[in-house]
Amino acid sequence: MKYKMFTWADTKLYLIVIGLSVLIIAFFQPIFAFIMGIILAYLVYYNSKKIEEKNKELARYVEGLSQNFDSAAKHAIFNMPFPMVFIDNEGKITWYNTPFLTLLGEEEIVNKSISELVDDFNLTELLKKKENESVSIKYMDKYFQVYPNFLEDKKTSGKRKITVLYWVDDTDYVVLRNEHIREKTVVALVDVDNYDDVKNSTPDIHRPIVLAEIDQLINSYFGEYQGIVRKYENDKYMVILNQGGLEAIKSKNFDLMDQVRDMSMGNIIPITLSIGVCQAGETLLDSYENASAAIDIALGRGGDQAVINVGNTFDFYGGKSKAVEKRNKVKARVIGDALRQLIDQNERVFVMGHQNPDMDSIGSSVGIMRAITNRKKEGFIVLNGENPSIRNLMERMRKDSPDMLKSIITGNEASEIMDEKSLLIVLDNHKPSLTEAPELLELTQKVVVIDHHRRGAEFINNPVLTYLEPYASSTAELVTEVLTYMGDETNLTKFEAEALLAGITVDTKNFSFQTGVRTFEAASVLKRAGADTTIVKQLFRDDFSTFVNKAEVIKSSKIIFDRIAIGRLEKQMEDSILIAAQAANELLNINDVEASFVLSQLDEKIHISGRSLGGISVQLILEKLGGGGHLTSAGAQVEKASMKEAEKLLTDIIDKYLKEGEKR
Known part of the structure; x- marks a missing residue:
C-alpha cells in the first residue's frame, strides 16, 4: 500500500518568511531580533519533532491497516464459499x-x-x-x-x-x-421417394395393406419420441417433435428408413424415404422453410436419406443405397424449353464447368455451345487451362472444330465482358467454390445449373434454372436429352457428338456403372449424329509414362478392412489426378475389393479419388473430407496435410463408415 509521509516541505514556506522578517527587524532592532531568532529556532525544533511523531503515527496506522487487510484477505480466501x-x-x-x-x-x-x-x-x-x-x-x-x-x-x-x-x-x-434445448420444437418433413412406383407395382390385393403399413410405421415411429405426425399428401408427412426426440433418433441413425425399406407386405420394390429436418429455426415458420430446404437437398442427393439443417451446415444420414431412377422425359422437355427461352433472352451466354475439367465437364460444355449456336447467340466456354484428362479432346477440337476453339476464354477474360444481362450456365458441378471461375457467379444473377452429382450442402445461390438429376449417368447425358427438346433438329456435328459420348463413357466407365435406359437412348442419339465409338475410345489413350505410373500405384496399393484398396501416387506430376482416377478404377478389378481410394499430391493439397462397385458409398466417405460426387465415384482434397496424415484421416473415416453400416 502506498502512503505519503509528512516532510519539511509542508512548513518550509512559513519558516522562510519568519526568518526573513527576523533579518529585517535585526537591521532596526537587534535585541528584539535576537529574541525573535530564539523563538524561530524553537519553532524549527518543535516542527521537526512534530513531523517525526506524525510519521511514526502514520507508519503505525499503515502497518496496522496492512495487518488487518492481510488478515481479512486470508480469512476471505480460506472461507471462500466456492472452490x-x-x-x-x-x-x-x-x-x-x-x-x-x-x-x-x-x-x-x-x-x-x-x-x-x-x-x-x-x-x-x-x-x-x-x-x-x-x-x-x-x-x-x-x-x-x-x-x-x-x-x-x-x-x-x-x-x-x-x-x-x-x-x-x-x-x-x-x-x-439443456432442458430448454431438449424441449425446443423441431420440424421434420418426410417424403416417400417412390410412392407412385410402389403403388403401381404392388398387386391390387396388397396395395391397401402396403400403403396403410407405411402410415402406421411413420406414425408409430415418431410417436415413440413424442412426435406429432400429420399427413398432408399421399406421400408427404409433417412431423413436430422436440430436440430431445430428435437427438434420440439421430443416435439410431434414422433407422425408420431401414424399417420402411425392409418392409415386405406384398410390395415388389423396396420403399425409401427422404427426411428433411430443421433444428436451427428461430420461429416455426423458419423451421418449416429450413426443413423444406433440407428435404430438397435429400431428394437432390438421390433420396433414401435424412438431411438435418443445423444453420450454416447440413448433417447427412443414410444415402448408402443406390438411387432408383425416376426421371421422366416431361421434365427434360420442360428444362429444354426453359433453357431455350433463357438463351433467347440474352445476347451473351457463358458456359463453365468445374476446376480440373474432365471429359464430362468439357463434353457437356461442347453440347451446350451447340444449343447456343442453334439459337444464333454469342457463346463462350470458360476454361483456364488444359489438363491431361481433356488434352486429347482439345487436340481434336483444334483439328475438327477450330471455330469453337475461338470461343474458349479464361475466367479473367470472361470477367471483362460479362455483365448483369449475361447468362451463365454451370455444368457438371453445383458448388461455387469448385467452379472454374467462381468470381463469375457474382457478375450476373442469371445462372443455370445442370448437374448429375448428388447435391451437397454448398450450392449456387438462387439459380434461375436448376436441372439436378443424380439418377443420370453424366451431365453429357442430360445435355443430350435437353438438346433433343430445344428444337426440331439438334444439328450436332460429328465432333460435338463424340465429345458428348466421351463424357458419358468416362462417367459410366464404358457403360458399366450408373447406366440406365436413358443413358443408352442418349448414346443412340449421339450415334445417329455421327459419333464414332472407335474415335471416342482413342480420346482416352494415354502415353507410356502414364501407364507406368498407374502400374506403380497399383503395385504399391494395400487392402484394408478386407475389401477396400488404398493406393498412393507419391510423385507430383501434371496428370496426377488422371492417374489417380484411372488407378482407382483398375483397383476395382481385384477380387473382393468393393471400393478403392488413390491419394495423389496436388500442389499443397492431397487429392483423393474414390471409386466403388456400389456396395460402399465413396461419396459419403469423401464428403467427410469436404468432397463429393456419386455413390460409385467421388473425389476430395485435403489441405495442409502430408500424404501419410491424409491416408490416416481417410482410414479413420472409412472405419467409422463401416462400423455405422454394421449398426444399421
Missing part, C-alpha cells in the same frame, strides 16, 4: 481451499497435476484465455465456469507464473439450458 486452487505453469497444484478439496474428494493433492485429477481440464486452452475469461469444465455431475487470474511468484527464480482458478458452480444454469 479455489493455485496452480503453477505446469498445472501442478500449489494451494487449495476446503471447498476445492471437498469437490475432488481427495486427501493429498498438493504437487499433483490438475489435468490428472479433472479429466475435462485443458491446461493449454486455459493458458490461452485472457484475465478472468472463463472456461467451461464438467466434473462428475457438475458444471463449472472456471475463471483464471494470472500472478507472478517473484520469490522464486525465473518469476514462475502462478494461476489462481475460481470455480463457479454453473450446474443449475447448464441443466436449465
Whole structure:
C-alpha cells in the first residue's frame, strides 16, 4: 500500500518568511531580533519533532491497516464459499481451499497435476484465455465456469507464473439450458421417394395393406419420441417433435428408413424415404422453410436419406443405397424449353464447368455451345487451362472444330465482358467454390445449373434454372436429352457428338456403372449424329509414362478392412489426378475389393479419388473430407496435410463408415 509521509516541505514556506522578517527587524532592532531568532529556532525544533511523531503515527496506522487487510484477505480466501486452487505453469497444484478439496474428494493433492485429477481440464486452452475469461469444465455431475487470474511468484527464480482458478458452480444454469434445448420444437418433413412406383407395382390385393403399413410405421415411429405426425399428401408427412426426440433418433441413425425399406407386405420394390429436418429455426415458420430446404437437398442427393439443417451446415444420414431412377422425359422437355427461352433472352451466354475439367465437364460444355449456336447467340466456354484428362479432346477440337476453339476464354477474360444481362450456365458441378471461375457467379444473377452429382450442402445461390438429376449417368447425358427438346433438329456435328459420348463413357466407365435406359437412348442419339465409338475410345489413350505410373500405384496399393484398396501416387506430376482416377478404377478389378481410394499430391493439397462397385458409398466417405460426387465415384482434397496424415484421416473415416453400416 502506498502512503505519503509528512516532510519539511509542508512548513518550509512559513519558516522562510519568519526568518526573513527576523533579518529585517535585526537591521532596526537587534535585541528584539535576537529574541525573535530564539523563538524561530524553537519553532524549527518543535516542527521537526512534530513531523517525526506524525510519521511514526502514520507508519503505525499503515502497518496496522496492512495487518488487518492481510488478515481479512486470508480469512476471505480460506472461507471462500466456492472452490479455489493455485496452480503453477505446469498445472501442478500449489494451494487449495476446503471447498476445492471437498469437490475432488481427495486427501493429498498438493504437487499433483490438475489435468490428472479433472479429466475435462485443458491446461493449454486455459493458458490461452485472457484475465478472468472463463472456461467451461464438467466434473462428475457438475458444471463449472472456471475463471483464471494470472500472478507472478517473484520469490522464486525465473518469476514462475502462478494461476489462481475460481470455480463457479454453473450446474443449475447448464441443466436449465439443456432442458430448454431438449424441449425446443423441431420440424421434420418426410417424403416417400417412390410412392407412385410402389403403388403401381404392388398387386391390387396388397396395395391397401402396403400403403396403410407405411402410415402406421411413420406414425408409430415418431410417436415413440413424442412426435406429432400429420399427413398432408399421399406421400408427404409433417412431423413436430422436440430436440430431445430428435437427438434420440439421430443416435439410431434414422433407422425408420431401414424399417420402411425392409418392409415386405406384398410390395415388389423396396420403399425409401427422404427426411428433411430443421433444428436451427428461430420461429416455426423458419423451421418449416429450413426443413423444406433440407428435404430438397435429400431428394437432390438421390433420396433414401435424412438431411438435418443445423444453420450454416447440413448433417447427412443414410444415402448408402443406390438411387432408383425416376426421371421422366416431361421434365427434360420442360428444362429444354426453359433453357431455350433463357438463351433467347440474352445476347451473351457463358458456359463453365468445374476446376480440373474432365471429359464430362468439357463434353457437356461442347453440347451446350451447340444449343447456343442453334439459337444464333454469342457463346463462350470458360476454361483456364488444359489438363491431361481433356488434352486429347482439345487436340481434336483444334483439328475438327477450330471455330469453337475461338470461343474458349479464361475466367479473367470472361470477367471483362460479362455483365448483369449475361447468362451463365454451370455444368457438371453445383458448388461455387469448385467452379472454374467462381468470381463469375457474382457478375450476373442469371445462372443455370445442370448437374448429375448428388447435391451437397454448398450450392449456387438462387439459380434461375436448376436441372439436378443424380439418377443420370453424366451431365453429357442430360445435355443430350435437353438438346433433343430445344428444337426440331439438334444439328450436332460429328465432333460435338463424340465429345458428348466421351463424357458419358468416362462417367459410366464404358457403360458399366450408373447406366440406365436413358443413358443408352442418349448414346443412340449421339450415334445417329455421327459419333464414332472407335474415335471416342482413342480420346482416352494415354502415353507410356502414364501407364507406368498407374502400374506403380497399383503395385504399391494395400487392402484394408478386407475389401477396400488404398493406393498412393507419391510423385507430383501434371496428370496426377488422371492417374489417380484411372488407378482407382483398375483397383476395382481385384477380387473382393468393393471400393478403392488413390491419394495423389496436388500442389499443397492431397487429392483423393474414390471409386466403388456400389456396395460402399465413396461419396459419403469423401464428403467427410469436404468432397463429393456419386455413390460409385467421388473425389476430395485435403489441405495442409502430408500424404501419410491424409491416408490416416481417410482410414479413420472409412472405419467409422463401416462400423455405422454394421449398426444399421
